[in-house]
């Protein structure tokens with residue numbers, strides 16, 4: 565339990581720090597749009613881009629993948645943000661989740677991703693707002 | 702639900718400032734239509750709407766969802782006509798006070814509203830001296 569909490573805290577620190585922000589050149593050439601909010605008029609609109617590093621597998625070592633998460637309000641001058649998961653062997657979009665409605669504020673957008681590291685896959689649920697990305701599990 | 706804006710016997714016109722571009726007389730959110738009709742009736746100021754769902758706007762703009770419109774003439778004069786300042790101010794005040802407003806940008810008032818939260822955006826005045834941008838929350 566303690567280990568799980570520590571892992572979640574470490575992951576939260578990593579994902580919000582945006583240490584793996586790609587250059588615009590990398591993003592424009594290599595990012596693949598894998599999912600976007602089902603409702604275009606939701607208070608927060610989210611787009612998920614799978615971004616694989618350049619290069620090829622060398623035996624068991626393959627280019628790493630991150631998920632880039634673009635968040636925008638609606639409107640003529642929306643606040644917008646971009647977050648990223650830490651790199652892994654793979655990241656895949658699984659599904660959108662139910663957003664908790666927060667009184668007087670814009671609730672986060674919740675989604676589930678599948679990450680694979682050293683051949684082991686697991687599902688991770690995230691909540692994203694304009695202020696950051698945090699794991700829920 | 703979408704519908705055309707009621708022209709209120711000519712108080713509201715919908716003429717594109719670019720004569721070669723399509724007419725802005727297109728169905729919009731009924732909440733937006735109701736809001737603009739109410740403001741025109743209460744202020745008794747005529748307007749020309751020069752954009753609804755067409756034109757070039759921000760990629761996440763309310764325009765593309767029928768929830769925004771632009772006004773380039775009020776009481777028969779341009780928005781930036783100095784002799785029209787008092788009318789423009791009265792009109793913007795009425796829009797900003799409406800319960801359904803999401804954005805009200807122009808020479809005098811620049812606000813964004815989400816629910817009951819109001820955000821002042823005086824930095825946007827410079828981008829709205831020639832027109833009013835008005836959007837509704839639904």
Ligand SMILES: [Zn+2]
Pocket residue numbers: 640758764769770771833834835
């Ligand atoms: Zn506009």
